[in-house]
Amino acid sequence: MRRAIFVVSLVVTCLTGPAAQAQAPAQFDPDDFGKIVIQPRQSAGGGGGSGFVLEQAFGDYQNEPIIEYGENSPAVRLGRPIGRLDTLYANGQTGFCTAFIVDDKHIVTNHHCIPGMDGDPSGADSGIQAAQFVAGYIQPGRSAGVDKYSVSPQIVETNRGLDYTVLRVFGNPSEKYGIMELAAADPEDAEFLWIIGHPQGQSQHISREGCAAASPAISEEGKLIHSCDTLQGNSGSPVIRISDKRVIGLHHAGDNRTGFNMAIPMTRILAQSKVLHSALPVAGAVVAAAPAPAPQLKAPETAAPRLAALPETSACDALWSEAKQLGCGGYEAYLSQCASHTFSVMAKVMAKRECAAAAAPLVDPATLAQPIPVPGTPGAIRVAQDGSGDFTDLAQAVAGAKPGARIEVFPGTYTTGLDISQPVEIVGVGNRADIRLEVANDNIISWQADKGLIKGLTLRQTGGDYFGIDVLAGSVVIEDNDISSQGLSGVVLRSNVGAVVRRNEIHGGKEGGIFVFDNGKGEILENVLYGNTYAGIELRDGGEALIKDNTIRDGQGQGIFVNTGGKGQIEDNVIHGNRLVGISLDGSKNPVIKGNVIRDGLEGGILAAGHALARIEGNTLYGNAYSAIEIRTEADPWIKGNTIRDGKQSGIFVLDNGRGMIENNDIYRNAFSGIAVQAKGAPIVRGNRITRNGQFGVEILEGGGGGYENNDLTGNDRAAFFIDKAAGTLSRRGNKE
Template structure:
């Protein structure tokens, strides 16, 4: 083993870090490789040498320690980050899971818009998190998860970025625990990642912290071998399997690699603080000190005793850090024959099942060739395991059971025309790990018709009706599915049905991604709803529902449309880069729209018309191409305590007899007036702060007639008020401060109006 960096090198490190370390670009690959698992290794050629070997390169494929080794188990939450940028460039790094919906990597992999509070756009066209890629050159068993193109947190100085990942990969792969203390000097470490985009590798031989472990510049200095693509890898101390640093760079002069200490990142990151404080323990949980000490001592004795010692060590400490190494030594040096592989029909992660189990194989090797026969002839409570193949039979499920795909879902295809692929009327059950294709006719892909089941990890599309239909007394759970390219909608919930729809990716459907009508009341949360040809979510005809913490982006119509006396709760969503309004309320629609973030939508963040009367509260609306809030043609609503900024038109625009209540908002930095009332618009405006807008604080024309009181108008580029062309209104007790052109600009053609108590 190579010597660990000692304190005699500290001066060299301090002298070189500041001048020779910089952010490295992601390792590059051919754009045609995006979406593939196995790619040809390429190294970024930007002249930097920040990923390097220390002496003889010892970064090994992790699978050589055995698929069930502690190293492989520890590496499960670590994956490859594949990126396709808007400018046509491509790259990959390493990232790892920290909770149900977030991963972390380096800032230099996905820079974002550092320092710009109005945008978190990464410049990414597409990105994915590749998990389970441990066997060189083999894609079997690998999972791909979609990543949001918007950044959750980023910091250039600390070189970290937190991204949102959909589908909850932690449910299958776990997550890594983060250490709240720096490593000791010369402490042994592991780095696990994807050098040059290849299968997962581990750096462990000669891998340790320097002495001192933390440089004067606050970097964790280490001797672990890395290459391009390792950026974003966790630096793991082997004593308790916690992440003590985020690997990011190296130094070509001193010859050592660098990481950002996790203590520094935790001090800045709200997301990671929450993850570290949540008690997560599925991966990397600290062990009892007695067990670690005892196994460490036994490992020392085992090395002295040889084969017998290694065998005793594995027997006593099979889950300890060094057990994989002991097993490899036994195999190599003690001539112990390999155990024959255990062959089973079931994937290790199949849902647990206590009832009867039957298999279906198209080649005749199972209990049945036909899923229909298996369903018909199996008792209630059975699990039907479906192996790879294409099955062209519509299924009617009227008794509780589980339909579970074994293998890659893309290889297990249920394809049916002129029928529902799965018509579910049973009161419980499961649909898991399948590809469902409805191939024509007025039918759903999966139809929950007064039936209930859990549907998960399934890919559904339809050229007939919606991909998934849910009606009447149904109350299914849809989790981690891909629902896409339907000739109509993605999910259609109607006739009073309920459902829990979470962590799905719903995309590129012709009608709404999720449609809710006629008294239905689902919970729709933590989904990615994108690129539809209609609305993202459409609630109509007295529909309800809780639309919560979703990312809704790039849909042709509104991200959320509410009409027909519907009354949903729309809360905590990230609504951005839509091709129309963020939320559109019409035809007497109601609803609570609260704590959402609207960014860079093509029309208004919130549009209200034709009797729409929602409560719009505590939202952030920024960088819309038109107004922040647009109320027109008889719209109403209570617009309260929102931040409305950098709008392309007015922050709030009201016309056509509309009469909203606008209270306690901050309306600032718009490219035109803060508030614009025209063509008979009304409204009550109280206790708002209207500041820094490029035109007037408030502009009233063509029979606009608002009541404006107790507001504060500050630093608008022209007057606080502009009234002309028949504009009227009541203006009282407003605070008018430092507006560049003065307080009132009143034309001779203004209508009768009242002003008093303004100062």
């Protein structure tokens, strides 16, 4: 040990105004961007005379290359989810910070590593031209075995005061490198810590000698004060508690006037961050010797956020676990008996949030006229077939309801279709499977009211050319229902102002699951759609929707069909096992298709045809029977930053006058060629990594053309290029073959 662990009484004042704003990430020459090994150098910037600096060492610098502990050491295994964040700024400089993986699509770093955010808090303009996450860089001066993952320049979540930023990373690095487990409690005074990061952009280093929390550990300003050696480039490093290997804080700054470094306690960040709270993992995710296994995909309704497992068991531990399940009342009960327990600070924050949510309407006030009372509240209309309510017939209750009424439906089978033209709430009370609306030769519900709610029901359209729920006007929230139609589509949105279709199970329909057309609008969120005869979701004729976080599987048609005139955003869905293509675009009006997993389809992943425009970015496509992406008949999509792998034909197939900009994708291990072009197909293919495919990197057949520049085409089984004698006009330059 080079010094005793310090125990001091410490008060640190966080600078505000111009001095604090002078913080900036380490900036280097732009030629460094994209490289793994860079030359150490002094970075620009600094804290000036304020004393507030980004990083500092104490005495003899003791931040060691982590590889000195051996490739199989606990320290190296623990550091696997920690990587270097490389950024190319709008001013042409390159910056290096540290970041770490928290789930399959997000990494965390400091806010000050993304300087443009202060100019545009929306995240639309982060000041970054490009960014990448470098994982596995543990050998000084050696790039072998290192992986690079694309990072979106647009910010997911940020907070300047807490100096954290959440970024979207593509390619799921957690599948190989695991995730960091976040702590839900502050460190103890003088507790031993580790910091792992990439000082000055170099290989991974660990600070452990003399690395500990101060006493008190948390300053009056809410900062975690520590004595761990860091340098510029360590910004964004996790501060790790040795006892359980959890992230206890986010390192971000130092003060050379007091001689201590500072981090933001993870408890403060968790209290503000929706993303990180939802990403809190099961215990033990980062301590295994082997890389973390691929995550199992689950239906959205089963993937509830969980707090990290607790380090010990006791009565208060049990109460804490129960509180997480029970919400508001559970947190209040925990605090009444365990006010001094480890998680009491977090519980106060959660109680405030959960109790506020419990008191609020279940849907947005803009959508419903009044809050929803709990079952049995005076004023609610009760419908029960056993005679214990106000009505035995649901249709009669709807016809007699005043605007804004709540209609509580108790178990039974109701067989008359409902026409709703004024705002009401129809809410099932009891087991959803026992509250059944079974209607033949009519729509189950025809909706034309301005606002309202349909919740907690089993809806069965049993025959005839009718819909399950037909939203003809206004707006409605449709959530937590089980919906099937043996007539037309299960849910239809048309000519309406807007609707929310959320957490429903929509399945086994004779036609499609959800159909949005005739300028209908809506948000389709967290549903499970399966076994429908036609598309799980179809947009057409001005239909527009946000389609997010759904699972769409095992249908006989397309997963999602964006037909002529359809538009919207398709984001973070899991689409698999469908008989036709995962997403079909035919004459679509430039939808955004982002962050989806499209896998194991019986045809292809994405088909763009009929002059379709689209932005296809950051998706993962694998295991599909046909090409992951097919472009034909003058479609012209922008395909960027996707992972296209392990397909049973070519990765991307362009034909019949197809166009497209194909850039910065990872295309590998496909059975045929990485990209195949023929029949007047002419894409622009730039900056892709097209490797390890079963035939060629790029295969250009009769009539094919296009431009191919700066691609990595190494390692394909047969050759980088195959160009048929009858190929059309094409250009090549700067490719690595």
